[in-house]
Structures are given as C-alpha cells and as structure tokens.
Amino acid sequence: MVALGADLERAWLHPAATAATRKRILRAALTEIVVRKDGAIIHAVLHWQGGDHTQLQVKQRLNAAGRHNPRIPDDTIALVRELARLMPDRQIARLLNRTGGETGHGNAWTQERVRGFRNHHDIAVFRDGEWAERGEITLEAGAKLIGVCNMTALRMLRRGDIKGRQACAGAPWVIRAEDLAGFAKGKRRKPPLTQNATQHAFDFQ
Numbered sequence: 001m002v003a004l005g006a007d008l009e010r011a012w013l014h015p016a017a018t019a020a021t022r023k024r025i026l027r028a029a030l031t032e033i034v035v036r037k038d039g040a041i042i043h044a045v046l047h048w049q050g051g052d053h054t055q056l057q058v059k060q061r062l063n064a065a066g067r068h069n070p071r072i073p074d075d076t077i078a079l080v081r082e083l084a085r086l087m088p089d090r091q092i093a094r095l096l097n098r099t100g101g102e103t104g105h106g107n108a109w110t111q112e113r114v115r116g117f118r119n120h121h122d123i124a125v126f127r128d129g130e131w132a133e134r135g136e137i138t139l140e141a142g143a144k145l146i147g148v149c150n151m152t153a154l155r156m157l158r159r160g161d162i163k164g165r166q167a168c169a170g171a172p173w174v175i176r177a178e179d180l181a182g183f184a185k186g187k188r189r190k191p192p193l194t195q196n197a198t199q200h201a202f203d204f205q
Helices: 002-013 019-029 074-083 089-098 111-120 130-134 139-146 150-159
Strands: 030-038 041-048 053-059
Touching: 002 019, 019 030, 074 089, 074 111, 089 111, 139 150
Parallel strands: none
Antiparallel strands: 030 041, 041 053
C-alpha cells in the first residue's frame, strides 16, 4: 500500500501528466468528497479507497462587495449605472468599446454582456420616455428649442452658456428643459447691421 502511494505521487507529479490524467487518478483513488462551507472557509473531507480519509480547509477568496469581477474598476460600474439611464444596452456596448473599456475578462462589450453586468449590479434597463419623465432633452432638441444649429448649441455647452452634462466622452449631452425655458425670450435683440451714431430709435405705441 505504501509503495502504491509512492507510485501515485510520482504519477501525479510526472511532467507528462495532464489535467485529464490527474482526474482519472482522483476517480480511481477516491470514493467520495464531502464539502461543507462555513463563512469564507470551505471544509472538505476526502475519503480514499481503503477507508482512510483526509480533512482539508480552504479559505475562499471573495470578491469585493458590489463588484461583478475584481478587475472591473468602480468607476466602470458607476458609468454603466449612469449610461443605463440614457440609452439601451446595445448602444452602451458600442460606447464602452469606443472608449476602450473592457469587461473583467478583457473581452469586448456586447449587448448580452452589458445586460448581464446590469443584472449583477441591480441596474435597471433603459426605458423609452425616461428622459421626458426627468425633464431632460438631448443637445439636438435643445438646439431646436433655442433656434440654433447643433454645432452652435455644442459650443454654447462647452462655453457654459447653457448647462448640460455628459457621462463620458462620446455619451449624449443631457440638458434640463427648464434650464432652457425662456432662453430664446431672454436673448437680446440683434443690433443693427450698420452702427450709426445719428440713427434714432423710435418707440411705437
């Protein structure tokens, strides 16, 4: 029996031994494995052929609370949480791929992976009409509201002339409709094309 144990060890540690070979060795040498979990500790009892048994204790490595994978930074979780309020999963995947974000396993994002990521972190799926419910509009809608082209509205956002926010580069600009209320009415009238000191202004009653 002792000699058999020595042969078993040599077979297990042999350089040519594959994972499949080691699995066959375990199936031949063990009758059963009993596992019990106690918090972060896993207790295992290995019952060998012949009646002997071995007790093992393994400390389980737990992921940090709230993380889908320890390699995914918290700011990615926060970003997906915000993007999910702005666009569907397919668009989120495209945006994350454009910005160079990867999953915890280094894969590209897909609609299915975004969905799984959301579900793991209890992030609700995007709903049509969310923007309107929050009183928010897109840059394009804001430009139309104040009567300017999209590029002019973008410059105004970047200068701070009108308020808006962007979750990340490439994400849609979000503008509160109430921040533009009265904007067009409050705009100053354009001055005359030709300034003339002798020109008089007339008030009509």
